[in-house]
Amino acid sequence: MGLEMFQLQTKLVDQLHLAPFQLKETNMRLLFGLGVMLFYLLIGAVVFTTIEAPYETADDKNIRDFTDKYRALVVGDGSDEGCQRISSEDFDTLIRTISEAALRGISPLKNVTAEPNWSFGQAFFFSGTLISTVGYGHVSPVTHAGKFFTIVYCMIGIPLTLALLSALVERLKLPSLWFRGKMNTALGHLFPPGHIQLLHLGALSLLLLVFMFILPSIIFTSIEPDWTFLDAFYYCFISLTTIGLGDYIPGDQPEQQFRAAYKVFATVYLLIGLCCMMLFLATMYDIPMLNLSRFFLVKDGNFADTNDNERLRLSGQAGFGPKYEKHVDEDSPASANPQSFPTDDGYYQNMGSPH
């Protein structure tokens, strides 16, 4: 639903026809909004820790109590006389308890536990996976209150995140479009505009691949002891597409140092990566021939056949849809920076140049 809602968001934001100057004016508000999101994550972390950790601790305590009692019975006070006869039921319970404890990473005999599931860093990471709809499942609320809070938290958090990330994506689109303008001027005489759009998308994909997949994969491989590069790449892919299977989780090794900070950075990576995926999707949707769903959602009068699109492109719009006129106007005042338009008979005319 995250990606689907983003599709909807893209449509909605497209309708607004934003100009760069409007975006600049409201940058401070976006920063504030991002602060709100951080605060929202902190709230989630605190609340989940408050709700779930005591339950987890209580369970641990039960296990410990029983183990201590049994050890007292079996092992006694150090002498053989202190032992009592124990029933087979008691013994069964002990074995079962040891199994449960081992399943939860607790070692009742050694007083060493694994990191609690609901430490602050873990809860922060968990909140991040909620609002990004990744949802690994390696930890999940077990109390009814926790489940109820999850529902409420998501109903507010997911649209909030999507709105903020969409605003970010709108701003990220500006340098992306600037780059496409450069590509158009440089390559406009070699390729038709549609191909330049595809090239632009390809360049963007390459950039994303390197900075959002390969680089983080290298980092994860070096931090996680038993992850290969493929494991890390697989993890990045599964997370950034918000699938979130949960078979690989960063920072869950028992000997992990600075676990809380690591988890926080992982959360930030998730959200930034989601933002970049949305940018990629938005760029893809701008290409009419790739935006097949728009093709089917808009009625026949608008996109009845791609002949119309061909006509649009041939008519000399240099690959920009109507809504990007303003970006062209904004970035290239007609007198200063002439754009080239191929005309029908192949002659190039410069806007604003004297005839």
Add this chain to the structure above:
Amino acid sequence: MPALHQPPVDHRRPSFNGRPSFTGRPSFTGLHFQRKAMDNDGSAQPPQPTKGRFLKVLAKYLFSHVGLCLLVIAYVVGGAYLFRHLEADGEEQRIQAQVQKSTEMETEREELAQLLWNYKNGPDYNSTVALLIEQYHENITEAIRDFSYTGVPVKRSELEAKWGVASAILFTVTIVTTIGYGHVTPVTALGQLTVIGYALLGVPLMLMFLANIGDAMARFLRIAYGKGCCYCCHKKREREYAKAIAEQRQNKMDTDLVSSIPNNRPRSAWSDEAAMDIRHRKVDAEKGPDGTMDTLPQVIPEDPIQMIDTGDEIINVPISLTLVIIAAYVFLGAILFSAWNDWSWITGAYFSFVTLSTIGFGDLIPGWKEVGTTAGTIKLGVSALYIVLGLAVLSMSFNLMMEEMIAKFEWLGRKLGIIDDPNLPGGPTDIQPFVAQEQMPSVDPVRM
């Protein structure tokens, strides 16, 4: 050379509708486009190559509603078998190892019990017992970590069913819908690479499918809503509209038709601004109103700015109704799954919500405890169906809510900083000409 020189084009003329472009400068490209559209009115269009045309027709058919449905089903089922095959070899070995380990642990447990019992009165009881228990604890930890031991003896049929057909189909469904339960995951390197490729193709396919089916369902619901709920209002509107049309015929030359029409169209309780309706009205003078508009008289618009639409877009299902539909579906899932799996109803609602929002923890999966049995298979299958249908319902709801949500997002956007003020030039109430420009090729550019 005069022969090659193009006649000068005056780019400084304002755009033909008299309105400056968004930034206040004349819209050059728009003018250029309009001139070209005029010149190329049908005749000068280069002929489409036949191969390209055939491919387009084929693509259109392929992506028609039914075609898309079948494609998605084939993709999901095919993917299930693909992953079963990829994981099968390694899986057999793993199953054997797991079964073996499970048996070992059971044996060790019995032995430990026996030892402790027999040793009750033996020498060095304390240290021996402590050592034995610690040893057992280490073994069980290793079994859990490396062999997925769950503390109870495991049945071979259960393990085999992990990658059974129903389970694999649920897996592929959760991949392409980005839910991602993780109840089974590929452990082979090839399996992981395949998941990446499979998702790269499958997720956009699923998004497209959901958009398509959501649109179809939304249209259906709009029509049903229009026919059903507005029936009582038809008579009243008929009278009012007839009056408006009579007025309109009087003021034929008045180009501002918009203000005379709006109040007579069925509209949702939420949005009442004419600008909102204008935004999405197609100006298509050729098509007449269709069946849902049969109460509106046949007005032949001479002025292309006439805002009669072709029908079902006019009927706006209120947001409250769509929210009720979503909530109803979530509760349906809650009741069904909590009854089936012996969960509490809030756990069922939690499961439905987490699934439909595509978060997908995977901590609760209907039928997973009984995987391998017929009941388990049925439950897994129904879960997959519930997911797909639920996402389609969500898509339909988004579609229905879109009109209303534009207003809401504008409000939110103003609060968050996406847009500043709707009354600025070029704000949302000012965007209509972009839409209109494309769709009015017949407007005479002389008329500026």
